[in-house]
Amino acid sequence: MKSALPSTAYILQIHKNPAQVNTFISQLTATDTADVYVHIDKKNYDEVSPKINRSPRINVLEESCNVKWGDISQVDATIMLLRKVLTSKVDYDFVCLRSGQDLLVKNGLKVHLMENPNKIFMSAKFIHDRDISAAHVNMKWFDSARRQYNTFHPLRVFRSIMLKLYKKGLVLFPNRQLMPNNYLLYHGSSWFCIPIEVARFIIDFIDQNKWYYQYFKNALCPDEWFFQTLVMNSKYADQVANDNLTYLKWGEEYNNSNHPINLSFKDIDSIEKSNKYFARKFDEREDVAMINYYSEKVCM
Incomplete structure (x- = not known):
């Protein structure tokens, strides 16, 4: 490590609630060892962009894509952010992907990363x-x-x-793209925290292996497969901690069973018992007191 604490590039995918995003950014930049890179959904760019705080440590991408649930655009936004970090020429230790509806909910993340300099914090299930x-x-x-x-x-x-x-073995619309026979599929949550070396590997690999992106282009929710499968089929697989450091709560009703639901004050006990460093989703329009609670309590 170059310093007492690792240097981290936080890459955020956001689409709304700029005041809440600014609160999260303030948490992330509470020490001088972090920079933030922000991708704003193209649909909301003109509205949200002017309201995001600017500083030498906060980089809002001028380019953006129209992010849609369930398709490759979520992967596209992450790739754009990774490229921005790598072209910055800053020698970061980690790159950490988060959403605009995350918050830090536990102190000590920097120390945890310092103690695990080669770990890949990513959920990945075969x-x-x-x-x-x-x-x-x-x-x-x-x-x-x-x-x-x-x-x-x-x-x-x-x-x-x-x-x-x-x-049952009946595939009406097979993926005609080819994957090497020795490749295994891995699934997990979109969010991760990876060493900068792994970020370079990801970008180099997809640049040199065009077939890989094409395989996932028409997948359903490819952001939950793309990076997980790539890393777990690489020399870095043994470094995966199978923990993306994030607490979330899945809906249990028909109308919310396919995504995490917004957290509120009644979830604080569960959040803190989880021992995770991040939690999502928060929404200032539903429970701003919850956001204020963690913004005052946690700053890396």
């Missing part, structure tokens, strides 16, 4: 090709099927049917 969830990448999903439907919708029913047919 998925067999015949597992029902492998249909997310082994099938070609058309655009309207790669959308978040929180109520009853024919395309949500269609997805469910396609998954069940895949489980």
Whole structure:
């Protein structure tokens, strides 16, 4: 390590609530060993961008993509952020991907990274090709099927049917892109914290192996497979801690079962018992007191 504490590039994907994002950025930059790179969803760029704080340590990307739930655009935004970090020429130790609805909820992250300088904090679970969830990448999903439907919708029913047919061995829309036979699939949460060496590897690999991006281009929720599969099929697999340092709470109702739900004060006990450094999702429009609580309590 170059200093007592590791230097970290935090890369954020955001789309709303600029005041809340600024609170999170203030947490991340409370020490002088962190910079922040921000990608703003193209749909909301003109509205949100002027409201994000600027400083030499806060870099808002001028370019952006239209991020949609369930498709490759989430991967595109992450790749854009990684490229921005790598072209900055700053010698960071870690790159940490977060959303604009995260907050730090526990002090000591910098020390934890210092004590684990080679660890890849990323959730990654091996998925067999015949597992029902492998249909997310082994099938070609058309655009309207790669959308978040929180109520009853024919395309949500269609997805469910396609998954069940895949489980039975009937693949109506196979992914025609080729993956090497020795590649195994891994699935996990989108968010990660990785050594800068691994970030360089990811960008170098996808630049030199165009087939890899194409394989995931029409997948369903490829952000939960793309980086996990790449890292776990590399020489870095043994460094994966299978922990992305994040607490989240999944919905249990039909209208919210496919995404994390917003946290509130009643979740504080569960958050703090989890021993995680980050939590999501927070929303200032629903519980600003929760955001104020952690902004005052936690600053790295």
